[in-house]
Amino acid sequence: MRPSPVIDIEQSAVAFFQTLQDQIVAGLQTLDGERFHEDAWQRPGGGGGRSRVLTDGGLFEKAGVNFSDVFGSLRPEAARGMPGDGSEFRATGISLVLHPRSPRVPTVHANLRFIRRGNTTWFGGGTDLTPYYVVGEDAIQFHRGLKSICDRHQPTLYPRFKRWCDRYFFLPHRNEPRGVGGIFFDYLGTGAEAAAGEPSAPPATDWEKDPATVFSFVRDFGEHLMDAYAAIVTRRRDESWGEREREWQLLRRGRYVEFNLVYDRGTLFGLRTDGRTESILMSLPPEVKWRYGAAPEPGSAEALSLAAICAQRDWAEEST
């Protein structure tokens, strides 16, 4: 008997994410010069993963690239707000957060996931760039790279996913975005409207109703995820910095922690459903500071960077 197309995509997604982890880690090792350490782990309820971490490297103070493929039975509180029916699920994906040592090199986050609940399946993911010192050229290259991937599939994707990202990676208690954004998407390929838990989602379009179409976008996105970031790293890694820049980086990393622990749905979902804590919190920066009432001096490079972040500009439309 021929397997159903849903199963085809599910198996292909697992294989794709696993291979993608290998490719990305190989590329990052070339960039950094040091090697990742791997932890393979099993989930008691079903499935497992491979966490790969690089600490105190030549470029990265901490870099984590996680692959997981877990399945079993959803608890009611985990299922609430999710598309699909029943408690049987499978979730597979890759997530990465890279924290460079140099405050001149931005932090980047990316993830891709395939989820099935009962017979309903969907893809989600995205990537966003968090510079400590915003350089227009870098933000433009990052966004243009994403736009060109999106445009190969559907011209409406980039503006919609860019806006979704701006809304999602936002800290209301600071009234600040997390960085210069990128793209964010979820519930693609199910045909369902965004689930109850996602107030920032723009309405679904026809394009995303076919899982195979969506998977071809997800593959293309995954394969080119690191292109613009690698170019930015190469351009910025040898720029000089000192104590002042390090201090600003450590304070801004505090915002990263605040976002991930207070708002990030993936993090909270993982922590509240007995996920593997060390793999979930791999995203937290290696060193962080909080200072009461810290604010950059008006007109300083730090203040200008923060203003550029807060403006949520249409980077892909700007010229270098």
Add this chain to the structure above:
Amino acid sequence: MRPSPVIDIEQSAVAFFQTLQDQIVAGLQTLDGERFHEDAWQRPGGGGGRSRVLTDGGLFEKAGVNFSDVFGSLRPEAARGMPGDGSEFRATGISLVLHPRSPRVPTVHANLRFIRRGNTTWFGGGTDLTPYYVVGEDAIQFHRGLKSICDRHQPTLYPRFKRWCDRYFFLPHRNEPRGVGGIFFDYLGTGAEAAAGEPSAPPATDWEKDPATVFSFVRDFGEHLMDAYAAIVTRRRDESWGEREREWQLLRRGRYVEFNLVYDRGTLFGLRTDGRTESILMSLPPEVKWRYGAAPEPGSAEALSLAAICAQRDWAEEST
């Protein structure tokens, strides 16, 4: 016309917390040698506060003592799970978190609050000690001090509030308590059962139904809050430490951040209801590290400390 007893207690609570802030800050300045910086602030919706912070002191790397008295109209999401009716509220209280520089000196948190929603009023508060290196003598003194305050009012208070604290200051995703505990209480003086948002609350007793009785306990607790801690600080502040102890302190401070941002009701309530962010996040440690898979070497001082924390011992019953 004679003011109603509820208003008497409300006004007295505001005055008490304000004076208590002065007293505690004066005591801490004597301990530290440096002075606190004060920010007085207004809340757009009604009321305001005084945040007092000491940074890079002789003893404290960061110390914050906050007084606030806010009132106005509760948003529905803020009112959910609270005793009382309607949207009109007043909340006044004091909260402090002290992060010493030395890993030999424990971090301490305390807060006291009076809340009125409509005509329903209650007190809440507590204090808990978070040592980096657990010293039995200190944990015993801290708990005995709290027990002796509680016992002056009602012999059932200490065991009940100690258990409540053990349940509240707990990180399920780490399967670890935050520290060696202390006491925690809420909804005292309302006669109502603990609100829906507080699954850790043991059932209410008759003692706590009278606001005046509860206030007399709250006053006594507030006035003696710092006694045991000051004695511990004096005993430990000159003990030597090095890089290894500092590293352990920075990693354990990560747990403090995780608790406050993922679980602490006061923090999340504040962030989600447009509270004053800098005053709410005053509790976060000044410098923190996260290291993937960090775990103390078996048998080390760090491993023994963590085991002593995880055991949630009945410190007040132990002998020095």
